[in-house]
Amino acid sequence: MEKKSESKTHYKKYKHNAVDVIKPNLFEEYFPYTEIPRLKFNGKQLPMDIPEEIWITDTTFRDGQQSMASFTVEQIVELFDCMHKIDNGTGLIRTTEFFLYSEKDREAVRKCMDRGYDFPQITSWIRANENDFELVKSMGIKETGLLMSCSDYHIFKKLKLTRSSCMEKYLDIVEKALESGIQPRCHLEDITRADFFGFVVPLVQNIQELGNAAGVQIKIRLCDTLGLGVPYQGADLPRSIPGLINGIKEYCQVPSSAIEWHGHNDYHNVVTNATTAWLYGASAVNTTIFGIGERTGNCPLEGMLIEYLQIKGDKKINLKLINELKSFFEREFNYVIDEKRPFVGNDFNLTKAGVHADGIMKFEAIYNSFDTKNILGRPVVIKVNQTSGLAGIAAWINNYFSLTETDRVSKKDPAVYDMKVWVDEQYENGRTSSITDEELKKLTELYLDRDLMAENR
Numbered sequence: 475m476e477k478k479s480e481s482k483t484h485y486k487k488y489k490h491n492a493v494d495v496i497k498p499n500l501f502e503e504y505f506p507y508t509e510i511p512r513l514k515f516n517g518k519q520l521p522m523d524i525p526e527e528i529w530i531t532d533t534t535f536r537d538g539q540q541s542m543a544s545f546t547v548e549q550i551v552e553l554f555d556c557m558h559k560i561d562n563g564t565g566l567i568r569t570t571e572f573f574l575y576s577e578k579d580r581e582a583v584r585k586c587m588d589r590g591y592d593f594p595q596i597t598s599w600i601r602a603n604e605n606d607f608e609l610v611k612s613m614g615i616k617e618t619g620l621l622m623s624c625s626d627y628h629i630f631k632k633l634k635l636t637r638s639s640c641m642e643k644y645l646d647i648v649e650k651a652l653e654s655g656i657q658p659r660c661h662l663e664d665i666t667r668a669d670f671f672g673f674v675v676p677l678v679q680n681i682q683e684l685g686n687a688a689g690v691q692i693k694i695r696l697c698d699t700l701g702l703g704v705p706y707q708g709a710d711l712p713r714s715i716p717g718l719i720n721g722i723k724e725y726c727q728v729p730s731s732a733i734e735w736h737g738h739n740d741y742h743n744v745v746t747n748a749t750t751a752w753l754y755g756a757s758a759v760n761t762t763i764f765g766i767g768e769r770t771g772n773c774p775l776e777g778m779l780i781e782y783l784q785i786k787g788d789k790k791i792n793l794k795l796i797n798e799l800k801s802f803f804e805r806e807f808n809y810v811i812d813e814k815r816p817f818v819g820n821d822f823n824l825t826k827a828g829v830h831a832d833g834i835m836k837f838e839a840i841y842n843s844f845d846t847k848n849i850l851g852r853p854v855v856i857k858v859n860q861t862s863g864l865a866g867i868a869a870w871i872n873n874y875f876s877l878t879e880t881d882r883v884s885k886k887d888p889a890v891y892d893m894k895v896w897v898d899e900q901y902e903n904g905r906t907s908s909i910t911d912e913e914l915k916k917l918t919e920l921y922l923d924r925d926l927m928a929e930n931r
Contacts, residue, residue, distance in 0.1 A: 488645055490679040492637035493672035498626035501667060501712065511702060514710040520720045523755040525730035528786065530778050531760045532557060532570035533736070535582070536599045537772055538762035539573075542807060549806055550582040553763065554589070556802070557775075560795045561593045566782060567775075568758065570594040571619060574609040583613055597659070607654045617657040619695065620647060624674055625664035625712075637673050645680050652688040659693040661736070666702040670711045670721060678726040693732045694722060695760065698747065701740030701770065705750035715747055719754040734758035739770040745777040752785065763799055764811065764818065776817050794851035817850060824855040826908065828863030831856055832885065835869040858909040860901040867893050871918055874911060889921035 505511050534553065539545055545553075554570065561567040572586075573579045586596055599619040600606035610618045622644045623633065629640045644660075651658040660681055668674050678694055685692035696718055703715045711717045715735070722728050735751030735758070737744045748759040765774035776796050782789065800818050803809040813821040823846050825831055833840035834854055847853040856862075856870040864885040871883045871890070883890060896917060897909055 488642070488680045489683060490676035492641045492676050493669070494637050495626075495669075495672070498630035499669050499672070500626055504710075504713065505667065505702075513704060513706075513713065515706075515708045516710045517708045518717070519707050520716045520754065522753050523720070523723070523730070524753055524785070525755060525757045527731070528752045528757050528759075528782065529566055529568040530775065530782065531568055531734060531758050532594060532762065532775060533599075533760055533772065534570065534762040534766065534775075536571045536573055537736075537768070538766040541767050541771070542809075544578075545582075547578060547582045547585060551585050551589075552802065553799070554586045554594070556795055556799055557594055557763075558589070558591045560779070560792050560799075562790055562792045563593065564789045564791055565593045566779070566789050566791055567594045569597045571597045571599050574598050574600065574606075574613060574615075580609075580613060583615070587614075599661075607651060607656060610656050611654060615656075617659055617693075618651070619659045619661050620644075620651065621661050621663060622677070623663040624677065625668040626673075627667055628664055629673070637669075641673070641677050641680070644677065645684065648681055648684050648692070652684065652690070657690055657692065659695060659734075661695045661697050663697045664699040665696045665718060666698045666700070666713050668712055670718070671725075675721065675725050678722060678728060682726055682728060691729065691732050693734060693758075694726075694728050695734040695736050696722070696751070696756070698735070698737040701738035701744060701747075703737060703747045704743065705746050715750045716754040719751055719756050723755050730755050730757045732757075734760055736760035737773050738767065739765060739772070744771070744773045745781065748773045748778055749781045749785070752781075764803065764809075764815075780817060793849055797851055817852075821855065821857075823852060824857055825869075826857045826859050826866065827861055828866040831862060831869035832865030835865060835872060835882075835885070858897060858914060859907075860897075862897070864890050864894055867897065867914075870914055871922070874915070875918070883922070887922075889918075892921050893917045 504514060535545065535550055557567050557570065572583050574583065583596060596615060597617045597619065598610050598613065598615045600610060601621050623629065629635055629637055633640060648658050648660070662674060665674060681692050702713055704713050705715050707716060719733060722733055723730065733756040735748055735756045737747045744765065751759055759773060759778055761775040761778050762772040763775050765771040779791060779793060796818060800811060804811070811818055813819045816822050823842055825834060825841060830841045834842065838854060842854050854873060856866065856873045858866050858870050868883050868885040868887065868890050877883065900909065
């Protein structure tokens with residue numbers, strides 16, 4: 475009886491109570507396990523609330539690395555350097571987080587710290603375990619992420635706790651972190667399957683009060699662990715990203731600057747969902763380089779850099795260095811990037827269709843939405859195959875040899891016709907692959923002015 479009384483009294487030290495339930499709420503009407511998850515709509519329209527300042531955080535060395543072979547210290551430092559160069563002193567890539575559990579992890583942190591960069595700032599991630607605080611303190615890191623699983627899937631089925639006891643455990647860890655002089659960042663795992671008003675809201679309200687009492691603003695990371703969040707207006711909780719962000723701001727009084735979104739790509743929505751979080755009031759979105767991470771991956775850094783520029787405009791970041799990251803991943807990790815992947819794939823701005831090539835030859839912006847050569851260091855690529863036609867061949871010549879306006883070859887040039895005859899014969903004889911640049915180069919030099927080609931090669 476004594477234990478029961480002490481436990482009951484202990485729960486009351488926190489002002490806001492979880493709504494305890496006998497049976498876990500698994501939202502089976504939304505997530506019938508034997509069927510594809512369902513969307514429910516409540517029709518509520520929420521106002522956009524784009525923060526004045528938005529930024530990106532990175533978890534390549536924590537969440538991202540979990541899905542790949544372990545990075546070496548040297549690889550981590552080189553990637554950290556490259557992120558710093560892309561950020562270019564702007565603070566857009568605000569932070570990057572590290573594990574601290576192995577000596578290799580700690581050595582990587584020390585070497586990155588020795589760089590003395592303002593951005594990205596170094597943060598850590600630990601389990602909600604007070605023993606891990608010594609690791610954070612020993613490294614001289616001011617902020618750490620704390621895992622706080624918040625759906626009944628985790629509370630009941632994994633942790634084997636009640637909501638109240640689970641909340642108490644999390645809040646006690648927050649208190650211990652603050653007492654240790656460490657600023658916690660609370661990672662609300664699986665929030666898109668959690669009981670928002672029965673657990674998330676009272677948890678965050680209590681976290682806010684603990685932070686206010688300590689004179690610090692604790693950050694709240696909303697983690698869409700299975701990628702179930704949706705960006706649609708009128709979607710119901712717990713899957714509605716506008717509803718989640720708006721609710722954390724309205725019911726918990728958390729400012730935009732302390733709200734961060736962490737998403738996964740299980741349902742092809744990861745970039746759209748992260749952008750939606752920005753649009754409805756979260757200042758930070760969490761990413762990894764090329765979206766590496768569990769299952770289908772995290773939100774890709776390069777995608778959110780482009781999204782930022784669409785929302786806020788130029789911030790003088792160095793996007794051309796994304797090519798260095800690509801080369802590094804391919805060289806160091808044997809990482810294969812989909813050729814069609816936006817902004818980084820080998821073929822992302824490649825055209826084979828003759829009608830597209832004709833448009834590019836007349837005015838590049840017709841089929842290229844921005845100057846990929848000057849912004850990304852990736853000029854338009856033309857490939858010739860059975861559908862390219864005269865326009866495709868002429869466009870390839872002009873593009874490959876960087877011919878000036880006065881020297882450009884027309885699709886009506888007899889030499890282009892002769893080259894097309896050769897190309898057509900290839901496919902009539904059963905060829906299925908594209909014509910290589912080397913083959914086209916030899917044909918061009920055969921049929922066109924060799925001196926002109928040499929001057930512009």
